[in-house]
Amino acid sequence: MTSASSQRCTGVDSIAGSTLAWHTTWPRTGRSNQVISNTVLLTDPRRIFDISKLPTTWRWKYDGNSLIANAAYDLFTSSSATGDEEYGIIIWLAALGGAGPISSTGSPGGANWKLYEGTNAQMHIYSFVWPHSILYRFN
Template sequence: MLNIPPGQWDSVETDEYILYINQWGKDNADSGEACGALTSESGDSVGWTTNWTWSGGEGVKSYTNINAKNNLNLQLSAISSIKSSWSFTQETSGSPLTVNVAYDLFTSSTSAGTNEYEIMIWLDNIGAGPISYTYSAEGNPTPVAEGLDLEGKTWDLYFGSNGANEVYSFLTSDGSSVTNFSGDINSFFTYLTSEQTLDAAQYLTTAQGGTEATEGTGTLTSSEFSIVIA
């Protein structure tokens, strides 16, 4: 097991991946921290875990995540597949409790350039909401597309801006969790480049998955995680 101390930006890496603590919103919390560890490694797959607890303040406090290291900075049009498997459990407690588990991918108009688009695929969600340009009268984000059948699940798509990037967020239409994902993430990109505004000439700069923790306490245990870009 390779443990990471709870420094704000600490990391540990293998030949294939980097595990980041990424406590980017830590200073906005009244108290708390996140930590993590790599627990196993076999071929293209790793096991990892993170513990987090946050109290008070606004916004996401940490995004402990695994980043793929290989075959990045390819144009989307040149990528044939992004095969991924992710099996996890997440135990949580506390009230209020806000957290999601998601893939988070970024693209740029130049190789290794400044990120312009963020693509999120939410596999689990407790109390969080996606970024959106439009909201209902009740204040809920409204999707730009609904009932999308991709990789064995049905998704709704939301679109908005975080101030730095245009953000596409896929959430399951029925609100269910996907704790055992196995499929081709490239299917989501193919949809976005054919049906939405994402340009296939964009370069994939980052491919990662992790848990966005805002408030409460939790332990995410990923028994298997892999992202292979080809």
């Protein structure tokens, strides 16, 4: 997939069972705090109550300098399965080079996180940000 506005390119490298590997490349242009690439894996709508875990492994690398990035789970919610997003819950596993959420603190899973709250268009966003550079293991 290529985005015409940013010349971002995302490609699937492999799919094996429940494992998906992909790559994304993009040029660094625009404001330093502007999101320029956001690779998304969409799933069928589910109730948050029914999600007990999100088993994932992240391995990533960056070729270049002046990295401003995050690695996160974005969960968008609605009061109906077919409605527009109303709330966003974003769990940041890494915040690098000054990346920051839209807008306090919490401890999901017994880990100390910073909690930010703000709005983006019609959505109310809650961002849990790991306060150190990268979260390597979390259950």
